[in-house]
Amino acid sequence: MTTESGDRAxxxxxxxxxxxxxxxxxxxxxxxxxxxLAKGARRPRSPLARIEAGRPLWIRWQGKGDLPLLVQxxxxxxxxxxxxLQNLSLFYMNELLLRLTQRADPxxxxxxxxxxxxxxxxxxxxxxxxLRRYERHLLEALGWAADxxxxxxxxxxxxxxxxxxxxxxxxxxxxxHTPEQGSVSIPAEALQWLDGPMNSAxxxxxxxxxxxxxERELQVHLGSKALESRRLLAAYLQRxxxxxxx
Amino acid sequence: MADVPSMEAxxxxxxxxxxxxxxxxxxxxxxxxxxxRSLLPQLAAAFERAHATVRFCERCNNLSxxxxxxxxxxxHRDHSQLCIxxxxxDLRAIEDTGVFSGDFFVLMGHLSPLDxxxxxxxxxxRLSERLAEAGLQEVIFATNPTLEGEATAQFLADLVPAxxxxxxxxxxxxxxxxxxxxxxxxxxxxxxxxxxLDE
Numbered sequence: 001m002t003t004e005s006g007d008r009a010x011x012x013x014x015x016x017x018x019x020x021x022x023x024x025x026x027x028x029x030x031x032x033x034x035x036x037l038a039k040g041a042r043r044p045r046s047p048l049a050r051i052e053a054g055r056p057l058w059i060r061w062q063g064k065g066d067l068p069l070l071v072q073x074x075x076x077x078x079x080x081x082x083x084x085l086q087n088l089s090l091f092y093m094n095e096l097l098l099r100l101t102q103r104a105d106p107x108x109x110x111x112x113x114x115x116x117x118x119x120x121x122x123x124x125x126x127x128x129x130x131l132r133r134y135e136r137h138l139l140e141a142l143g144w145a146a147d148x149x150x151x152x153x154x155x156x157x158x159x160x161x162x163x164x165x166x167x168x169x170x171x172x173x174x175x176x177h178t179p180e181q182g183s184v185s186i187p188a189e190a191l192q193w194l195d196g197p198m199n200s201a202x203x204x205x206x207x208x209x210x211x212x213x214x215e216r217e218l219q220v221h222l223g224s225k226a227l228e229s230r231r232l233l234a235a236y237l238q239r240x241x242x243x244x245x246x
Numbered sequence: 247m248a249d250v251p252s253m254e255a256x257x258x259x260x261x262x263x264x265x266x267x268x269x270x271x272x273x274x275x276x277x278x279x280x281x282x283r284s285l286l287p288q289l290a291a292a293f294e295r296a297h298a299t300v301r302f303c304e305r306c307n308n309l310s311x312x313x314x315x316x317x318x319x320x321x322h323r324d325h326s327q328l329c330i331x332x333x334x335x336d337l338r339a340i341e342d343t344g345v346f347s348g349d350f351f352v353l354m355g356h357l358s359p360l361d362x363x364x365x366x367x368x369x370x371x372r373l374s375e376r377l378a379e380a381g382l383q384e385v386i387f388a389t390n391p392t393l394e395g396e397a398t399a400q401f402l403a404d405l406v407p408a409x410x411x412x413x414x415x416x417x418x419x420x421x422x423x424x425x426x427x428x429x430x431x432x433x434x435x436x437x438x439x440x441x442x443l444d445e
Binding site for chain 2: 012013015019047050052053054055075077079080081082083084087088090091092094095098227228229231232235236239240
């Protein structure tokens with residue numbers, strides 16, 4: 001896994017290694033998740049001291065095994081300080097990736113989605129639906145996204161102005177074939193938004209439906225351990241009583 | 247060193263301390279056991295005493311031998327300012343500057359959701375009590391300038407009652423530094439946190 005040319009990457013997480021080094025988990029375009037040892041990065045004058053999440057980097061590394069050596073990390077763009085909502089949302093994005101992906105499993109298309117989502121943070125009002133789009137794209141990249149355009153029972157195409165239902169890990173169902181147990185109703189327009197390009201905000205009434213649907217779909221793969229960043233984000237939003245749920 | 251198990255055990259313990267690797271641990275062991283044997287009982291007694299007497303200050307979480315630490319008991323502290331830091335070492339660093347005479351509160355960490363550390367680990371009940379004290383005019387967040395430190399400051403700022411000034415320590419170009427060699431993120435923060443020339 002040695003590289004001479006380097007790769008574009010974002011920091012997902014970093015933690016102390018020994019007295020003066022860091023282990024940094026990157027999300028890179030060509031390699032996917034990548035754990036690298038940044039030797040001496042905790043020393044104040046180290047050029048690697050300030051690498052952290054939320055800014056695009058060009059990284060080079062060398063070595064093989066579980067923990068190759070980070071040899072260079074160059075910032076590719078100036079990054080403005082993030083506000084609380086942006087910070088907590090970034091934690092959430094990164095925790096999802098760390099919990100659901102493995103090292104050395106590349107997702108170049110999803111890497112672009114990761115960058116697009118962070119760019120979307122510039123408009124604070126758009127953070128909520130940017131995160132929904134991120135969650136859906138992550139499910140797609142991992143091969144866990146359900147078919148949202150056809151009824152899982154009869155195959156009929158999704159039609160607007162109707163209430164459909166979904167069953168986690170199974171699919172969506174038309175009004176005539178709503179499963180008797182365990183299904184949750186959802187407006188067809190919310191499903192259509194998820195099934196489309198998701199390039200603009202969904203109608204405001206669908207935010208809670210979208211959040212609940214994606215949370216359930218992700219939770220199946222996350223297991224019983226809750227996402228701490230989601231809990232923190234929810235606590236922050238509750239405190240601010242935002243109607244636009246995230 | 248299989249024939250000297252006591253020394254091996256001492257080395258293993260020393261290696262768990264910050265800044266001490268295997269070779270340093272070995273050197274310290276030889277120094278203590280060969281040249282400075284008289285230090286050993288003194289060190290043992292000092293460790294034992296520290297373990298028995300040092301605790302956390304009931305008011306600010308600083309290290310102390312009494313219920314209240316020396317900073318909290320200081321006669322000339324400015325109680326209108328409260329500086330919030332991550333660790334007792336950070337408190338000491340700010341005290342050593344000699345430019346701050348207000349009160350402190352030590353969080354004993356920072357928010358780090360990816361490590362499973364949430365707000366309940368930061369003694370928020372006691373912080374809320376401090377924030378409700380009469381006469382408080384300014385809260386200074388001196389958490390580290392990392393993503394986690396920023397998030398901690400931003401998250402806790404919501405707890406500060408209305409009418410109290412909330413400030414953040416400045417970040418940016420180090421004194422004596424040259425702009426050309428400063429990383430772009432730090433330089434950006436320095437520009438964001440710029441101040442008027444005559445302040």
